[in-house]
Amino acid sequence: MAQTVTSGTSPEGLPPSYTYKVVLLGSMSVGKSSLAYRYVRNDFRELLPTVGCSFFTQILQLDEATVKFEIWDTAGQEKYQSVCHLYYRDAQAALLVYDIANKQTLSRAKLWLEEMEKRFLPDEIVIALVGNKTDLAAEREVTTEEGEEFARTKGLLFMETSAKSNHQVNDVFMAIVQELLKREKEKASKPFLHGRSTVELRASGARMRCC
Amino acid sequence: FCRVDPYGFERPEDFDYASYEAFFSRYLVVLTRRAIKWSKLLKGNNSIQKSLKVKRYIRKGIPNEHRALVWMIVSGAQTNMEQNPGYYHRLLEGEKNAKLLEAIKTDMNRTFPDNVKFRKTADPCLQHALYNVLVAYGHHNKAVGYCQGMNFIAGYLILITKNEEESFWLLDALIGRILPDYYSPAMLGLKTDQEVLGELVKMKVPAVAELMERHGVMWTLVVSRWFICLFIDILPVETVLRIWDCLFYEGSKIIFRVALTLIKQNQAFILEATNFPDICEKFKQITKGTFVTECHSFMQKIFTDPGSLSMATINKLRETCREKLLSQG
Numbered sequence: 316m317a318q319t320v321t322s323g324t325s326p327e328g329l330p331p332s333y334t335y336k337v338v339l340l341g342s343m344s345v346g347k348s349s350l351a352y353r354y355v356r357n358d359f360r361e362l363l364p365t366v367g368c369s370f371f372t373q374i375l376q377l378d379e380a381t382v383k384f385e386i387w388d389t390a391g392q393e394k395y396q397s398v399c400h401l402y403y404r405d406a407q408a409a410l411l412v413y414d415i416a417n418k419q420t421l422s423r424a425k426l427w428l429e430e431m432e433k434r435f436l437p438d439e440i441v442i443a444l445v446g447n448k449t450d451l452a453a454e455r456e457v458t459t460e461e462g463e464e465f466a467r468t469k470g471l472l473f474m475e476t477s478a479k480s481n482h483q484v485n486d487v488f489m490a491i492v493q494e495l496l497k498r499e500k501e502k503a504s505k506p507f508l509h510g511r512s513t514v515e516l517r518a519s520g521a522r523m524r525c526c
Numbered sequence: 527f528c529r530v531d532p533y534g535f536e537r538p539e540d541f542d543y544a545s546y547e548a549f550f551s552r553y554l555v556v557l558t559r560r561a562i563k564w565s566k567l568l569k570g571n572n573s574i575q576k577s578l579k580v581k582r583y584i585r586k587g588i589p590n591e592h593r594a595l596v597w598m599i600v601s602g603a604q605t606n607m608e609q610n611p612g613y614y615h616r617l618l619e620g621e622k623n624a625k626l627l628e629a630i631k632t633d634m635n636r637t638f639p640d641n642v643k644f645r646k647t648a649d650p651c652l653q654h655a656l657y658n659v660l661v662a663y664g665h666h667n668k669a670v671g672y673c674q675g676m677n678f679i680a681g682y683l684i685l686i687t688k689n690e691e692e693s694f695w696l697l698d699a700l701i702g703r704i705l706p707d708y709y710s711p712a713m714l715g716l717k718t719d720q721e722v723l724g725e726l727v728k729m730k731v732p733a734v735a736e737l738m739e740r741h742g743v744m745w746t747l748v749v750s751r752w753f754i755c756l757f758i759d760i761l762p763v764e765t766v767l768r769i770w771d772c773l774f775y776e777g778s779k780i781i782f783r784v785a786l787t788l789i790k791q792n793q794a795f796i797l798e799a800t801n802f803p804d805i806c807e808k809f810k811q812i813t814k815g816t817f818v819t820e821c822h823s824f825m826q827k828i829f830t831d832p833g834s835l836s837m838a839t840i841n842k843l844r845e846t847c848r849e850k851l852l853s854q855g
Contacts, residue, residue: 343629344632364633366754367751368750395674398746
């Protein structure tokens with residue numbers, strides 16, 4: 316799916332388009348599917364546990380580029396880890412999600428990070444640590460500082476979100492886009508170091524879809 | 527037709543009542559005819575011997591009033607239950623694994639929130655039965671414990687049997703005998719069967735296999751839920767139950783028949799896809815609509831459309847796919 320193309324602008328002078336694969340990883344019931352659902356459909360509802368993997372797409376029309384996100388939402392149960400590596404193969408970005416009201420889920424996110432570090436070089440993937448469920452402030456077990464500090468030491472993007480009350484969900488995906496585009500620019504200035512994102516030489520209309 | 531179906535599921539807002547009514551009035555005739563045939567077959571004695579006649583009857587659908595009993599008998603669950611009296615209750619009274627309980631609890635409110643019988647406010651609330659069945663099973667089959675997906679299967683079993691202990695033994699029949707290891711920690715059986723389906727599609731619907739390969743779509747992405755949830759929440763409830771009738775009697779190859787029928791029947795539609803997301807969307811679409819709602823004709827199709835599918839072929843494919851997976855690590 317992901318192929319290496321180095322061109323930055325399309326023949327028509329339109330901004331370039333990029334396709335990025337983003338995976339959502341984290342413990343059971345931390346809100347991975349809800350984040351995807353909020354981001355793609357801007358809605359919140361009771362979702363069934365994700366079994367295996369589900370897939371969403373979202374297209375962003377930015378001034379500098381058209382970005383197509385392929386969002387892979389994975390099962391959170393540890394059991395599924397043996398099939399999950401199939402899902403995050405070739406990902407360009409990952410959201411490591413934990414529940415701020417459940418400390419264990421942060422430890423689990425740290426384990427996920429170790430797993431990612433084994434499979435990806437730091438410049439191959441953008442990773443964001445996401446503390447979800449800020450609507451449960453009264454039950455908070457992980458301070459903002461703790462999440463932030465861990466992300467800082469590991470060089471991860473960091474944000475606290477609430478899929479339920481629509482807090483910073485868009486922002487976290489935007490932060491990822493900005494980082495990915497920044498890396499594209501750096502890559503373009505070093506033409507011999509090819510990245511793995513796909514550049515599609517056509518402009519596509521705004522679409523939202525989920526499957 | 528009511529907003530809630532006979533099993534307690536709320537119908538979606540866009541539910542097409544008109545075409546469902548058209549289908550159901552026709553299906554009602556079938557149901558009545560089958561009910562008469564089945565009462566004659568069972569006539570007083572609640573035992574069934576495996577035979578071609580019974581197999582044919584089961585393919586044509588088990589009436590709901592006999593479904594629990596027939597599943598229990600043909601799957602061997604009844605025998606196991608009778609040979610192990612009190613075992614289920616002892617499991618519930620025994621020492622518990624806290625981690626397992628927590629995992630099961632996490633999914634309680636997330637199992638069928640659209641079913642009125644699983645709501646906290648329902649009386650009786652089936653969440654309790656579901657919790658017990660999963661806890662008992664997790665302690666009975668420690669290698670499997672609890673795996674997401676089992677909650678849906680146990681939930682359906684409880685809706686049909688209305689009995690915890692029977693649901694437990696049916697779950698054991700499915701996970702312990704009928705299905706290869708879909709739910710064990712390595713999920714090797716699941717990974718294998720996804721690959722086996724890929725091979726069968728290559729043989730029977732090569733254009734679709736080629737499309738998948740061209741766009742790098744892994745089978746696991748589009749079909750993992752078909753296998754893990756045995757079509758729950760994928761196909762309409764009535765259709766799922768008809769599939770399970772055959773699953774309990776004929777075994778796991780029924781899953782391939784259903785999958786191949788869905789793919790073959792919608793071949794032209796799937797081939798319209800021009801990219802990766804399109805393909806995923808098509809695979810979601812093919813599990814909806816009148817073709818799958820009309821469960822009686824759908825069940826006839828699964829035995830004709832995919833052509834011959836011998837257990838020998840499946841076993842051979844399972845063997846080669848498993849070896850390939852193991853060698854990949």
